[in-house]
Amino acid sequence: MKFQHDHLISLAAEIFAAAGCQPDEAHRVGRRLVEANLVGHDSHGVIRIPSYVEWLRNGKVLANQPIRIVSENDVIAVVDGQFGLGQSVGETAIQLGINKAAQQGVSVIALRNAGHLGRIGDWAEMAAEAGMISLHFVNTSGAGMLVAPFGGIDRRLSANPFTAGVPAGEGKPIILDMSACTVAEGKIRLALNQGKMVSDGCLIDSEGNPTNDPRHFYGDPPGAILPISGHKGSGLSLIIELLAGALTGSSCTNPENAWRVANGMLSIIIDRSFFGSANEFFPEMERFVTFVKSSRTVIDNGEILMPGELEQRTRARRLESGIELDEITWKQICETCQLLDIKHGFAEADLTVQTFQDSQITMPGCEPISGKSGSRIHE
Numbered sequence: 207m208k209f210q211h212d213h214l215i216s217l218a219a220e221i222f223a224a225a226g227c228q229p230d231e232a233h234r235v236g237r238r239l240v241e242a243n244l245v246g247h248d249s250h251g252v253i254r255i256p257s258y259v260e261w262l263r264n265g266k267v268l269a270n271q272p273i274r275i276v277s278e279n280d281v282i283a284v285v286d287g288q289f290g291l292g293q294s295v296g297e298t299a300i301q302l303g304i305n306k307a308a309q310q311g312v313s314v315i316a317l318r319n320a321g322h323l324g325r326i327g328d329w330a331e332m333a334a335e336a337g338m339i340s341l342h343f344v345n346t347s348g349a350g351m352l353v354a355p356f357g358g359i360d361r362r363l364s365a366n367p368f369t370a371g372v373p374a375g376e377g378k379p380i381i382l383d384m385s386a387c388t389v390a391e392g393k394i395r396l397a398l399n400q401g402k403m404v405s406d407g408c409l410i411d412s413e414g415n416p417t418n419d420p421r422h423f424y425g426d427p428p429g430a431i432l433p434i435s436g437h438k439g440s441g442l443s444l445i446i447e448l449l450a451g452a453l454t455g456s457s458c459t460n461p462e463n464a465w466r467v468a469n470g471m472l473s474i475i476i477d478r479s480f481f482g483s484a485n486e487f488f489p490e491m492e493r494f495v496t497f498v499k500s501s502r503t504v505i506d507n508g509e510i511l512m513p514g515e516l517e518q519r520t521r522a523r524r525l526e527s528g529i530e531l532d533e534i535t536w537k538q539i540c541e542t543c544q545l546l547d548i549k550h551g552f553a554e555a556d557l558t559v560q561t562f563q564d565s566q567i568t569m570p571g572c573e574p575i576s577g578k579s580g581s582r583i584h585e
């Protein structure tokens with residue numbers, strides 16, 4: 207089924223308001239989830255509504271939480287998200303970082319105990335919109351224990367995204383937004399919902415054997431995700447845990463915290479204008495991007511994409527043609543509406559752009575694949 211993005215935002219806002227959020231917060235969370243769908247990261251979009259609502263209902267995440275400043279100077283702030291919704295406390299923390307960087311040239315924000323921060327590229331985009339370069343290191347302290355270390359079988363690390371954004375003057379910013387593991391957990395969940403297999407080299411089963419089947423990952427005992435690029439990705443993941451978990455005070459992956467999802471995020475925000483004139487930086491950036499893109503391509507008529515470019519194109523397309531949701535995701539959202547006694551605003555006739563039949567889904571770096579059961583999903 208396909209939905210217009212603004213209808214999905216309204217529905218999500220209605221759901222979060224019914225779950226206890228003030229209207230501003232309900233809209234902010236809904237908007238950021240739908241934004242993840244718009245840029246193609248369905249794993250971090252409205253598929254999360256049922257679990258966010260469940261966490262709100264059982265107190266694992268709290269509505270309308272302000273951030274608490276633990277310590278602060280002109281450049282650094284240690285900020286406690288107090289287990290508020292990540293889309294809310296994350297936005298406040300990044301705005302604080304932007305304000306400090308605008309005054310001092312650089313800022314470091316250590317956010318601890320945030321609810322799930324969603325798509326981390328959001329925060330780099332927010333900084334880029336304010337003209338700032340930014341780096342973000344994110345871990346999950348407990349329930350995100352998903353990834354086996356290099357050479358290991360057992361889950362010991364979280365997905366640990368690293369995100370960086372560089373504004374490009376008049377053009378679109380470069381946004382590198384990647385987890386340090388081969389596949390984001392939300393995408394395994396999506397594959398499970400869609401009856402698909404996960405690409406080679408992403409998962410091991412509970413005995414350490416390679417597998418493509420998402421059911422092995424969610425089995426009892428469970429399997430694990432592999433880090434990207436073997437020992438290098440495993441090392442990167444470890445550093446991200448230390449910066450986002452230990453330095454922020456949010457805690458590195460720890461099975462004792464497994465009852466709740468909480469993100470820690472270390473953000474470094476840089477005001478480029480302190481480092482030289484726009485007339486030096488942007489032309490050099492443009493020259494270099496053009497040079498990189500001028501490489502011969504492996505496939506005929508191929509194209510070199512910049513980080514974030516795929517998402518920018520997907521966004522333009524989905525703004526126009528709508529957001530496709532699989533039937534299970536939609537059914538789960540409808541069940542959440544029923545749970546919250548929401549009757550108004552989610553009649554399919556109002557929301558549906560067109561009926562979802564047999565989808566062709568394009569994944570980064572992959573050719574289009576059939577949406578039929580048994581096909582592969584790479585993300």
Ligand SMILES: NC(=O)c1ccc[n+]([C@@H]2O[C@H](COP(=O)([O-])OP(=O)(O)OC[C@H]3O[C@@H](n4cnc5c(N)ncnc54)[C@H](O)[C@@H]3O)[C@@H](O)[C@H]2O)c1
Pocket residue numbers: 247250322323324325326327344345346365366367369381382383384385386389390391469510511512513514515516517570571585
């Ligand atoms: N909140 C959390 O705890 C958490 C945890 C893990 C992941 N995430 C989010 O999950 C999302 C998915 O992460 P992921 O690792 O699956 O991302 P991904 O593999 O889809 O993309 C990673 C990066 O590669 C770029 N890219 C993709 N295809 C490309 C191509 N063909 N050429 C050039 N560049 C290309 C993308 O623009 C992106 O910057 C991210 O938004 C991340 O922030 C969040």
